[in-house]
Amino acid sequence: MVKRTSLAHCECPIARSLDAIGDWWSLLVIRDALLGRRRFGEFQKSLGLAKNILSVRLRTLVDRGILQMQPASDGSAYHEYVPTEKGRGIFAILVALRQWSEEFDEHPEEIATILVDRDKGRPVRPLELHASDGRLLAFGDTTLKPRPTPSLRVNGSRQGRAR
CATH class of the missing domain: 1.10.10.10 (Winged helix-like DNA-binding domain superfamily/Winged helix DNA-binding domain)
Incomplete structure (x- = not known):
């Protein structure tokens, strides 16, 4: 093994x-x-x-x-x-995987179920990624940058963490 x-x-x-x-x-x-x-x-x-x-x-x-x-x-x-x-936080991940399969599967007609809003009975809209100002973001609209270094308080003043 x-x-x-x-x-x-x-x-x-x-x-x-x-x-x-x-x-x-x-x-x-x-x-x-x-x-x-x-x-x-x-x-x-x-x-x-x-x-x-x-x-x-x-x-x-x-x-x-x-x-x-x-x-x-x-x-x-x-x-x-x-x-x-x-x-329960994994729910959105499962929805994203489901929607990806529904869009790109070679035989989507073989998928036996659809995800619907329980109250309205209507299909759930595709997940979307939005900027903090509400703009819809696509793959090319994002990038990675280093996480800010946490500040430490020393004698009541803020100082950056030494490396």
Whole structure:
């Protein structure tokens, strides 16, 4: 078995995110949890995943604070996996992946569902990236720059951090 290299300490936030949720099984478990699946058996039935692999993914998602375990809502001896705020924050990522597939998949007609607004029943508009002033941004409209160095207070005055 090949050991996966951790990206948790990379400077790139995309690499760090992939370290937490970057394998497809984890994303599909999170998708199912956001759709309301809660129990081990529900995830296994939905995904057709081997018990040992599912166990590892669930444990990792709990350890990373994406899912939490809680007693079963029906009072049985089982427990349920529930998305945390951090887990619910992945919703926009899943929507972006879904919309990308709907636009670029070679056979979009094979996609069985559409994402709709629960109240209005209408399809959700494509995600958009906007500047702080509201302008719509495209790929070429953004760049990366170094994060500002935090200032430290010394004797009541602000000073830049020494390197």
